[in-house]
Amino acid sequence: MTAPPAANAPLPVYEAYAIRYASVTRRAADNFLSRADVHDGPMPMDFYCWLLRGPAGNVLVDTGFSACSARARDRAFTLHPETALARLGLAPGDIDHLVLTHLHYDHAGNVEAYPGAQVHLQDDEMRYATGRYMCFASMRHFFSVDDVQAVVRQVYAGRVRFHDGDAVLAPGLELYRVGGHTQGLQVVRAHTARGWIVLASDALHYTRNFTDNNPFPAIFHLGEMLDGYTRIRTLADSDAHIVPGHDPAVARQYPLADGEAGIYRLDMPPL
Numbered sequence: 001m002t003a004p005p006a007a008n009a010p011l012p013v014y015e016a017y018a019i020r021y022a023s024v025t026r027r028a029a030d031n032f033l034s035r036a037d038v039h040d041g042p043m044p045m046d047f048y049c050w051l052l053r054g055p056a057g058n059v060l061v062d063t064g065f066s067a068c069s070a071r072a073r074d075r076a077f078t079l080h081p082e083t084a085l086a087r088l089g090l091a092p093g094d095i096d097h098l099v100l101t102h103l104h105y106d107h108a109g110n111v112e113a114y115p116g117a118q119v120h121l122q123d124d125e126m127r128y129a130t131g132r133y134m135c136f137a138s139m140r141h142f143f144s145v146d147d148v149q150a151v152v153r154q155v156y157a158g159r160v161r162f163h164d165g166d167a168v169l170a171p172g173l174e175l176y177r178v179g180g181h182t183q184g185l186q187v188v189r190a191h192t193a194r195g196w197i198v199l200a201s202d203a204l205h206y207t208r209n210f211t212d213n214n215p216f217p218a219i220f221h222l223g224e225m226l227d228g229y230t231r232i233r234t235l236a237d238s239d240a241h242i243v244p245g246h247d248p249a250v251a252r253q254y255p256l257a258d259g260e261a262g263i264y265r266l267d268m269p270p271l
């Protein structure tokens with residue numbers, strides 16, 4: 001049992017890593033709600049999950065897609081998340097906390113692979129993924145029922161901690177429900193050696209969605225999505241501290257964690 005920090009104790013810092021586990025080719029026009037001002041051309045999409053390491057332990061933020069979803073959607077792993085963790089000296093059993101930003105197939109597969117983790121999820125996201133909107137093919141398209149079922153099993157195993165809005169997981173590690181993209185999407189704010197960063201996940205797929213106020217066209221609530229941009233800006237120390245969810249710029253801008261492509265240091269300034 002660790003003693004609670006003193007009121008004026010300095011905030012702990014977390015190491016922060018982006019793990020790029022897949023990439024696909026797309027066109028720019030498919031990445032923005034309003035296509036009018038978009039110069040069309042190739043605009044690839046990267047898929048990431050994120051790892052934070054600090055006093056709260058090893059915190060995995062999202063799990064990537066399952067092998068089953070990869071086959072069903074014709075996607076391929078460029079780096080399996082478990083292989084990436086091994087490169088950082090971690091086994092799946094070493095993950096203490098698993099934050100699911102939302103339950104889309106590319107963020108919440110393989111949850112059962114982390115047997116020691118407490119899972120963190122917003123009430124609204126479970127409500128969304130198991131409720132009336134999943135009657136519509138256009139909304140359930142982004143989910144895998146097997147992944148959702150696996151998360152429900154975690155609930156019944158007593159391993160899920162639900163959050164209703166904002167939450168402090170530990171000093172320097174916070175969750176904020178922003179919704180928008182899905183009903184219960186949450187972003188993660190972490191205190192690092194370079195200050196507060198925000199892992200925005202699909203609150204903003206690409207930095208340009210945010211800077212142009214032109215969201216990625218997978219939306220539950222457009223107003224919350226746009227309010228989310230403002231909220232995220234207040235949470236991060238600067239725009240350079242906001243980490244978009246699917247932007248290949250992350251892999252270009254941040255230092256390699258171990259000299260090889262695929263894992264990037266977000267707690268170091270962008271290059």
Ligand SMILES: [Zn+2]
Nearest residue numbers: 102104181202
């Ligand atoms: Zn999503």
Ligand SMILES: [Zn+2]
Nearest residue numbers: 104106202245
């Ligand atoms: Zn996504």
